Amino acid sequence: MGRFYVTTPIYYVNDAPHVGSAYCTVNADALARWHRLAGDEVKFLTGTDEHGQKIADTAASHGVTPQAWVDQIAPRFLEAWRDLNISNDDFIRTTEPRHFRTVQAFLTTIYENGFIYKDVYEGLYCVSCEDYYTLEASDEGKCPIHGRPLTEMQEENWFFRLSAFQDRLLAFYEEHPNFVTPETRRNEALSFIKGGLKDISITRTSISWGIPVPWDERHVFYVWYDALINYLTAIGYGREDDEVEKWWPNSHHLVGKEIIRFHCVWWPAMCLAAGLEPVSHVQVTGWLLVGGKKLGKTMDADAPVKLTDIVPSTLSAEFGVDPLRYYLLRETILGNDGEFSIESITARYNTDLANNLGNLVARVVAVVTAKCAGLGPAPSGSSTLRASAERALGEARLAWERFAPSLALEATWELIGATNAYLEEHAPWKMDAGDAVSSVLGDALEAIRLVAILITPAMPSVAEEIWRRIGLVGSPAEGPFDEVARWGRYPGGQHVVKADPLFPRIVEVP
Numbered sequence: 307m308g309r310f311y312v313t314t315p316i317y318y319v320n321d322a323p324h325v326g327s328a329y330c331t332v333n334a335d336a337l338a339r340w341h342r343l344a345g346d347e348v349k350f351l352t353g354t355d356e357h358g359q360k361i362a363d364t365a366a367s368h369g370v371t372p373q374a375w376v377d378q379i380a381p382r383f384l385e386a387w388r389d390l391n392i393s394n395d396d397f398i399r400t401t402e403p404r405h406f407r408t409v410q411a412f413l414t415t416i417y418e419n420g421f422i423y424k425d426v427y428e429g430l431y432c433v434s435c436e437d438y439y440t441l442e443a444s445d446e447g448k449c450p451i452h453g454r455p456l457t458e459m460q461e462e463n464w465f466f467r468l469s470a471f472q473d474r475l476l477a478f479y480e481e482h483p484n485f486v487t488p489e490t491r492r493n494e495a496l497s498f499i500k501g502g503l504k505d506i507s508i509t510r511t512s513i514s515w516g517i518p519v520p521w522d523e524r525h526v527f528y529v530w531y532d533a534l535i536n537y538l539t540a541i542g543y544g545r546e547d548d549e550v551e552k553w554w555p556n557s558h559h560l561v562g563k564e565i566i567r568f569h570c571v572w573w574p575a576m577c578l579a580a581g582l583e584p585v586s587h588v589q590v591t592g593w594l595l596v597g598g599k600k601l602g603k604t605m606d607a608d609a610p611v612k613l614t615d616i617v618p619s620t621l622s623a624e625f626g627v628d629p630l631r632y633y634l635l636r637e638t639i640l641g642n643d644g645e646f647s648i649e650s651i652t653a654r655y656n657t658d659l660a661n662n663l664g665n666l667v668a669r670v671v672a673v674v675t676a677k678c679a680g681l682g683p684a685p686s687g688s689s690t691l692r693a694s695a696e697r698a699l700g701e702a703r704l705a706w707e708r709f710a711p712s713l714a715l716e717a718t719w720e721l722i723g724a725t726n727a728y729l730e731e732h733a734p735w736k737m738d739a740g741d742a743v744s745s746v747l748g749d750a751l752e753a754i755r756l757v758a759i760l761i762t763p764a765m766p767s768v769a770e771e772i773w774r775r776i777g778l779v780g781s782p783a784e785g786p787f788d789e790v791a792r793w794g795r796y797p798g799g800q801h802v803v804k805a806d807p808l809f810p811r812i813v814e815v816p
């Protein structure tokens with residue numbers, strides 16, 4: 307069995323989480339759950355990015371200290387993730403002492419290795435991005451992402467010698483063709499590198515809200531420079547609880563497409579500068595859009611839905627936690643942008659969940675109750691459904707391994723479709739009780755058992771409930787997948803449970 311260390315970006319605590327933040331977290335959660343199901347040892351990290359100008363400004367505008375502000379917002383992320391059934395093993399806050407220790411240890415190593423020097427920096431700064439722009443890269447003096455005027459800054463700073471890593475990064479990319487996926491994003495990262503790398507300013511004296519530079523305490527580290535290191539803090543880099551060797555060789559970062567440069571250029575260079583192999587893999591994720599624009603705090607007032615109407619808690623109250631998770635995982639291929647809308651989540655709910663999955667379970671349970679005295683029969687060995695199930699198991703497995711939850715779910719829904727078609731074809735509800743009906747229902751129950759296993763990463767609670775309804779004990783998440791996800795394991799003789807619809811239909815808004 308392998309190991310799997312997966313991380314989300316750490317979220318800025320300038321505001322509570324929105325469905326865009328939930329998107330990345332739910333994807334990471336499903337991947338973590340898949341790997342646990344497969345029998346891997348998993349570590350899943352998420353957390354909050356609490357330093358920098360943006361947080362200091364937000365706190366000031368609320369009339370509180372940055373520490374008071376972050377202490378107030380960080381728990382809202384914990385709550386949101388708990389409500390979405392996120393199974394993270396650790397939650398890191400960059401204001402924790404363990405992070406200070408790792409950042410200082412890591413950067414002191416880079417300093418001692420000769421890749422950090424002092425100089426004066428001048429440039430245009432966007433506080434929302436916490437990033438500098440050149441005039442050419444700006445939108446006539448405004449931030450190309452946030453549309454806000456950029457501020458001119460001049461500071462004496464410590465610099466990281468990124469320029470020294472161009473060739474090493476190119477060689478690293480060459481040797482690790484799957485370092486960044488999808489390939490379009492890999493090419494984007496490569497073109498940043500080929501375009502020439504300038505040294506980057508990594509400290510600030512203009513603010514004090516940050517981690518002090520150990521060799522020059524008038525400076526604090528620039529927020530991005532501190533934030534990236536969180537991935538090492540959580541595995542104990544530079545501390546007595548060091549587990550870097552254990553986790554780092556199987557490490558995977560999920561990161562939004564706007565932060566490619568930080569994760570796919572700076573971060574591997576920083577690791578190389580510290581004498582550490584870079585992270586194993588960066589999976590870039592696209593954006594959820596509303597009306598074609600990035601869903602988030604800076605959304606237009608005339609967007610088709612208001613951000614406050616689509617916060618994760620409102621959506622899960624309306625649709626259920628698992629259906630929301632399903633929608634976020636299924637609707638968009640990880641890596642692409644996807645348009646979020648109430649219509650599309652409602653359509654997914656009614657079609658995939660209520661009509662296809664919910665009805666399948668309900669009708670099989672109903673017919674087993676009517677024709678087999680409520681005792682689920684065992685499957686036959688040679689059902690035509692078996693081939694469909696085996697295809698779905700293979701395809702879903704491969705898709706989960708390749709960071710493609712939507713394709714894994716698509717393969718799962720093909721099995722659901724095939725099972726519904728099998729039932730239509732044989733119409734067990736019209737058959738007399740006896741061996742023939744038992745064998746059809748046994749096959750359907752076995753397909754449902756496999757579906758319950760396959761949906762565990764996406765819909766863990768629904769999977770458990772289906773397991774219970776078909777009379778099984780234990781949990782569909784127990785795994786290991788290769789052992790339990792084999793045709794013919796439904797034992798037969800189980801008491802099925804008739805209950806309310808799993809997904810009551812939602813009336814579409816006209």
Ligand code: MSP
Nearest residue numbers: 315316317318326329355533534561562593594601
């Ligand atoms: N704090 C930095 C990350 C530091 S990681 C060392 C940051 N924070 S963020 O809160 O602005 O964004 C965190 C993640 O949320 C990013 O990957 C970003 O792409 C993602 N999302 C924010 N809005 C999003 C959508 N509308 N859709 C999908 N993901 C989005 O950047």
